[in-house]
Amino acid sequence: MKEIFQGIYNINQKIATLNSAPGTKPFNEILVTIDGKEYRQWDPNRSKASAAIAKGIKQFPIGEGCVILYLGIAHGFTASYFSDIIGPNGVIYGVEFSDRCFNELLSIVSSRRNIIPILADARKPEDFVEKVIEKVDVVYVDIAQPDATEVAIRNCKKFLKPRGYLMFTIKTQSVDVTQSVKLTVKLEIEKIAQAGFEIIDWKMLDPFEECHGFVLARLK
Template structure:
């Protein structure tokens, strides 16, 4: 009996009951994930506990703005776990500009990007978007994805959106309450962060508490108004 494949969003699947993306670099694993072939298509299982985007999808993300052909600016790419799935989703007509400022993570990121021509690893600080402006060559992103675990997460997102996100474009932010204020009730931290994002030109579309996949994290999705 063949494995059941169900499409959840364009480029995002449930394969044999598990979240997965089509492997854009067949034969390559990024973080030890399982590869599953069905009808000559190779899928990569997407670990809900290792990727906040996967956790958000599992917890009911209502709209998925990242799809085939999207241009994504990804801030906080680390060693490429989630960015590689984003690369699978956007496919050959899309692009992922993956920004990371830790040298150690950057080494792994460079390796995982090698067989993925749609991913551009960029060594840069998300607080200083002018550092990577030249790489975008005037292009605007359809989606800004940010997972940087910094106290000024909202300010970083707004600053990047002002420079690189299309009007009507989408932003996805993993809000880590413990990085903003460890002493405060996470609910208050989330509310303050969302207020800053809305003051910065966004309409909030959805918020998802990522527990049990990630503790003290909220996944926020918004749309840029202007």
């Protein structure tokens, strides 16, 4: 077993986190016990953050005690792993606008108290500014919308700490189906850079997610 990033392990060539709710596997993930500690395999085919790690992203700024604003948390698959990594001193403010996903998220939150679910439209940060009661270390965005880049930048301006990180997934088919996948990703990255971010690294997520890019950027 090797620690790849803080709280993220390589166990027999599989990415894994230490299960913060031992005995539970809400997404039917594989559990592995080593030296009495239970780890959850984190499938890169089901999570873009795990895919970015599998593709060799050079930094992963989520660690113990981290405060995250997560836009597009859905039913909480990826967020459940972030919850393991950040531990009881961290917080995930999870924004989701689909009632169906939100209801599924609530069952995850009952065993992971560091996730605060927020039913809201990420396009309107003014609607949830009273629920996100602090500046965050990381804004994580996975909303698969044509204006996802603008939504990400708007939320960073409101909630991200100086020198905080943006972790951002680009679903190119939501942005422009007429141009090449890589060009779409590069043009969205350019918008992020122009908004005052240093681009630390980016990866295409194939073969785990086709037509998706993942960007790690830091507020200058």
